[in-house]
Amino acid sequence: MTTPVIRTLDESSAHLFDTMPDPLGFRDRHRQTRYRPDWQRIAVRDGRTVARAAWWGRPEDPEPLLINWFDVAEGEEEAGAALLRTAPWPTDELELDLPAGWRSEVRQRAAADVRAAAARAAGYTPLVERFVYRWTADRSVPERPGRLLFTAEPDDTVFFDLLRRIHSVTLDAHARRAIEQGGPDRAAQQELDVFHWFPSPRAWWQIARTPGGETVGIHIPARNPSGSCVGFIGVVPEQRGHGYAYDLLAECTHFLVAQGARSIAAATDRTNLPMAAHFTAAGYPVVRERITFWSDGGVSAG
Known part of the structure; x- marks a missing residue:
């Protein structure tokens, strides 16, 4: 040979x-x-x-x-x-x-x-x-539950602190690997680096809060070189158990559709059963399985 x-x-x-x-x-x-x-x-x-x-x-x-x-x-x-x-x-x-x-x-x-x-x-x-996952425009846009308020935040340190909290208890394998190698600061910084790498505007990043002002989490509507995508969905540990990740996903979808998205890519770990269930409920079908x-x-x- x-x-x-x-x-x-x-x-x-x-x-x-x-x-x-x-x-x-x-x-x-x-x-x-x-x-x-x-x-x-x-x-x-x-x-x-x-x-x-x-x-x-x-x-x-x-x-x-x-x-x-x-x-x-x-x-x-x-x-x-x-x-x-x-x-x-x-x-x-x-x-x-x-x-x-x-x-x-x-x-x-x-x-x-x-x-x-x-x-x-x-x-x-x-x-x-x-x-x-891939949501396409022939599907309905998921209904907003209306439980949260969403605002932009220009200060990266606010997102960094929230990412540290989100990853302090996480099912995400990439974040867990980063934590093993350099602690929660490394996991948070890696996420921020990816957010900044997206060619979509920085002004798209949003924080979710309850009507009473309690911080719930963040969502990052984004575009990557292949098109629109759900860049990140994260809920702080003390706000989990209420299904808020669905609220963030619905808002992220609405935001991208308002920017002209006809399809939206997304992914989550197979072991993250709660997030997988939210994608299904929001009308995102599984189109591939990634190793x-x-x-x-x-x-x-x-």
């Missing part, structure tokens, strides 16, 4: 990314995603593309944020791992967005296992499984 040739693409060779079968429907999943050709790589063996990966971020970013398209042909796990290991970008996170119910379909499960094995061989380990892999410090030998 010959050694695979690994190459980074450019404008003239970007079409080569589409020369692999697509058993997991990644093309449909990323139909709204715009990738930079120079953040796409393929591995070719004997004239056949046997692995491909696309790194994702804002067009103006100096480096990508994560890998969210990773394909590997059957039996080519090592080629897929080499494709990731030799990349010039030390990316911490890799996402496999799989079809909903993929475990019950034999061919999809086998294809997912190949890609997961290649990711592990490259140094990534599974962090969490998530439900991926998130993580590698501290990123995987790169480039």
